[in-house]
Amino acid sequence: MIPFVDLRAQYLDIKSEVDAAIQGVLDSCQFTLGPEVEAFEEEFAAFCGRRYGVGVNTGTSALHLSLLAAGIGPGDEVITSPFTFVATVAAIHYTGARPVFVDIDPQAYTLDPAGLEAAITPRTRAVIPVHLYGQPADMTPILEIARRRRLVVVEDACQAHGAEDHGRRAGGMGEMGCFSFYPGKNLGAYGEGGMVVTDDTNLAHTLRMFRDWGAETKYHHVLKGYNYRLESLQAAVLRVKLRRLEAWTEARRQAARRYGELLEGGPIAAPVERRDARHVYHVYAIRAERRSQLQAGLAARGVQTGVHYPFPVHRLPAYADLGHGPGDFPHAEVAAAQELSLPMYPELSGDAQARVVEALHDLTAPGRRDDIVPTATALGA
Numbered sequence: 509m510i511p512f513v514d515l516r517a518q519y520l521d522i523k524s525e526v527d528a529a530i531q532g533v534l535d536s537c538q539f540t541l542g543p544e545v546e547a548f549e550e551e552f553a554a555f556c557g558r559r560y561g562v563g564v565n566t567g568t569s570a571l572h573l574s575l576l577a578a579g580i581g582p583g584d585e586v587i588t589s590p591f592t593f594v595a596t597v598a599a600i601h602y603t604g605a606r607p608v609f610v611d612i613d614p615q616a617y618t619l620d621p622a623g624l625e626a627a628i629t630p631r632t633r634a635v636i637p638v639h640l641y642g643q644p645a646d647m648t649p650i651l652e653i654a655r656r657r658r659l660v661v662v663e664d665a666c667q668a669h670g671a672e673d674h675g676r677r678a679g680g681m682g683e684m685g686c687f688s689f690y691p692g693k694n695l696g697a698y699g700e701g702g703m704v705v706t707d708d709t710n711l712a713h714t715l716r717m718f719r720d721w722g723a724e725t726k727y728h729h730v731l732k733g734y735n736y737r738l739e740s741l742q743a744a745v746l747r748v749k750l751r752r753l754e755a756w757t758e759a760r761r762q763a764a765r766r767y768g769e770l771l772e773g774g775p776i777a778a779p780v781e782r783r784d785a786r787h788v789y790h791v792y793a794i795r796a797e798r799r800s801q802l803q804a805g806l807a808a809r810g811v812q813t814g815v816h817y818p819f820p821v822h823r824l825p826a827y828a829d830l831g832h833g834p835g836d837f838p839h840a841e842v843a844a845a846q847e848l849s850l851p852m853y854p855e856l857s858g859d860a861q862a863r864v865v866e867a868l869h870d871l872t873a874p875g876r877r878d879d880i881v882p883t884a885t886a887l888g889a
């Protein structure tokens with residue numbers, strides 16, 4: 509079996525360092541915030557080329573607090589991509605603002621800046637570009653439009669640790685950048701975690717208060733805050749892992765190059781890395797019209813795959829109240845119907861990749877195609 513991700517292989521590689529870091533926290537009995545969190549905030553902010561890092565309990569909280577710190581609330585509109593993990597949109601909803609969608613670039617899967625200006629209304633306050641799969645959104649035009657139209661840019665970099673656009677780090681381009689350290693992420697905790705990075709001293713101060721009950725000093729609550737603190741155990745683990753992140757990212761990029769070579773000339777296209785972008789391949793996304801059959805066929809050959817994501821957010825029942833219908837964001841809908849994620853992790857071997865692509869080619873060979881019963885590609889079908 510070739511797994512979709514392999515967290516165990518990574519743990520075994522760093523076990524002695526991680527175990528010692530965990531023991532250090534246990535010995536200190538400082539379990540939330542504290543020196544480990546502060547050290548990790550500094551190190552991760554520096555990694556993103558930013559002045560401040562504010563550790564929080566999840567990436568969702570990072571997004572939520574960024575919007576609150578920017579003063580966003582009921583009556584406001586926030587623009588984002590409909591092709592993202594639901595958390596991006598949930599965070600907008602939490603503030604009371606209305607999520608407004610702009611369709612994706614069908615090649616890059618990220619918000620298409622060409623549609624941004626038309627979506628702006630007098631109520632628009634912010635835009636959240638999502639660096640989906642580890643590919644940075646096309647930030648130059650997004651930042652230019654945002655500056656001209658006075659919108660706050662909050663990057664959803666939850667899948668994009670170390671990604672770059674024109675040499676600028678993901679999370680280092682907008683007013684605030686938000687990260688998730690969910691275990692399967694490129695930089696993953698052994699539990700939950702998140703961070704906001706920023707260069708703005710006031711925003712950092714506000715974010716710090718919001719994550720810890722809005723307190724300026726102990727028990728002096730100046731904001732209606734939250735319990736979104738980052739745990740010290742997670743920070744300690746993340747500090748160990750951060751030291752390896754560049755090497756792991758290069759290993760992912762190397763694996764992506766290998767997949768590209770193996771797929772060349774076949775019916776399946778490799779994902780596109782935008783020019784001047786550093787894609788960090790959190791997800792290695794291919795497309796197939798008969799996705800479920802292909803996924804089942806691969807599973808039968810011992811290849812585990814994923815789908816990110818089967819529904820664009822505007823077609824999810826939870827957000828039906830936004831009033832969208834099929835065809836409103838066609839590129840997102842087609843991507844949701846066709847995307848298939850191949851195994852991708854730093855420890856993935858060349859042999860395993862060859863087996864994945866051999867299985868793919870076997871299943872999509874011209875003689876076999878008719879054996880694969882067409883699947884419903886239309887959403888909601």
Ligand SMILES: Cc1ncc(COP(=O)(O)O)c(C=O)c1O
Nearest residue numbers: 566567568593595596666688690
């Ligand atoms: C694009 C995106 N945004 C937001 C999140 C939310 O992060 P978390 O799961 O840490 O709350 C995730 C990860 O799950 C994500 O992939």
